[in-house]
Amino acid sequence: MKELTAIVQEIHHFGSGYCQLKLAVPTLLNIEAGQFAMLKPATLFEPLLRRAMAFYQAKTINNTTLVDFIFHILGRGTQALAQLKPGDQVEFLGPLGKSFSSIPAKELGGALIVAGGVGTPAVLILAQELCSYKIETHIFLGARSSDDLIGVADFSALPAKLTITTDDGSAGEQGFVTQSLEKFLQKQQRNFAVYTCGPEIMMKRTSEIAANFGLKTYASLEARMACGFGVCVGCVIEVQTLNNSSYQRVCVEGPVFDSSEVVW
Ligand SMILES: Cc1cc2nc3c(=O)[nH]c(=O)nc-3n(C[C@H](O)[C@H](O)[C@H](O)COP(=O)(O)OP(=O)(O)OC[C@H]3O[C@@H](n4cnc5c(N)ncnc54)[C@H](O)[C@@H]3O)c2cc1C
Ligand code: FES
Structure with a gap:
């Protein structure tokens, strides 16, 4: 984890209130699928707290890491990020959290990725990684409408089968x-590892469906975060294992959890 000042390279607004932000972080970072950063415009006092954002893309050039985030503009934190301009400074803390593991998919030779809404950015690096290992990967992307779909061009570019759904039928x-x-x-005879990120109800339903077919799901959860690195204990969720129930921090023990252990 590094606390650094990043510089805005590009910022694009799209769809119904979404923003893609590209930052240059002046060091080499090893970013894994599903990890996140805490971000805030460097020159603003308000809002006080950084906001959690999943890495959408990451690549290194010389001694710099270029990272992309996609977010929905909601309240004060994301409104402030959406007003950034190229050249502006951003407080960057990351990479944070436990990543998605490709091992279960490697063992089974197949992966299903189920993502919805602003959970979608968290799974592109995972999809790229699975495809790079030549694992059979099927991606299911959901959104309310075509204006809320995220990253379709990037997911379509992968050697994976992509299924798009929208609640209103405006796309897919x-x-x-x-x-x-x-x-x-219902049409498959084989096993897959299932990965999901999106609205809680979608992840819970994904886990139930997968479990009905005997499949394990790994879910990347969201929680309100103040620090992002394990100190404030503001992001805990209840986790139930075979012998024991405990509270775990989404920012450190997660955000990726074995969904069969999550008390939804
Ligand atoms: C690990 C992680 C990764 C994330 N990745 C992304 C991402 O890639 N793209 C993206 O758009 N968002 C992502 N989020 C959610 C993002 O952090 C929140 O939307 C953001 O903090 C809202 O800040 P705000 O100041 O705009 O809204 P606030 O003013 O703080 O809140 C506005 C509204 O959003 C709700 N809200 C705020 N934070 C959350 C949250 N974490 N979960 C559910 N509801 C919330 C509030 O209850 C309120 O109704 C992620 C969150 C986590 C924990
Ligand atoms: S956000 Fe502070 S402990 Fe998780």
Whole structure:
């Protein structure tokens, strides 16, 4: 984890209130799939706290790491980030959190990625990694409407099967992404590792459907975060293992959890 000042390279607004932010971080970072950073415009006092954002893309050039984030503009934190301009400074803390592991997918030779809304940015690096290992990968992307879809061009560029769903049918199949997942699994004879990130209800339903087919799901959870590195204990969730129930910090023990252990 490094606390650094990053510089805005590019910022684009798109869809219904979304923003893609590219930062140059002046060091080499090893960013793994599903990890996140805490961000805040460097020159502003308000809002006080940095906001958690999943890495969407990352690449290193010389001694710099270029990182992309995609976020929905909601409240004060994301509004402040959305007003950044190229050349502005950003407080950057990262990479943070436990990553998605590709090992279960490697063992089974197949992966299903189910993502929705602003959970979508958290799975592009995972999808790229799985495809680089030539693991059979099926990606299910869901959004409310075509204006809320994220990263379709980047996911389409991968050697993976992509299924898009929108609640209103304005792009792809009409319905919830979990319905497409269930239909797909009904026709399959083989096993997959399932990875998910998105609204809690979508991740819970994904986990239930996968479990009905005997599959394990790894879910990247969201929580309100103040520090992002384990100190404030503001982001805890309840986790239930075979013998024991405990509270774990989404920012350190997560954000990726074995979904069968999450008390939804
Ligand atoms: C590990 C992690 C990765 C994330 N990655 C992304 C990402 O890639 N793209 C993205 O758009 N967002 C992402 N988020 C969510 C993002 O951090 C919040 O949307 C952001 O902090 C909201 O800040 P704000 O100041 O704009 O809104 P606030 O003024 O703080 O809140 C505005 C509204 O959003 C709700 N809200 C705020 N934070 C969250 C949250 N974490 N979960 C659910 N509801 C929330 C509030 O209850 C309120 O209704 C991520 C969160 C976590 C924990
Ligand atoms: S955000 Fe502070 S402990 Fe997780």
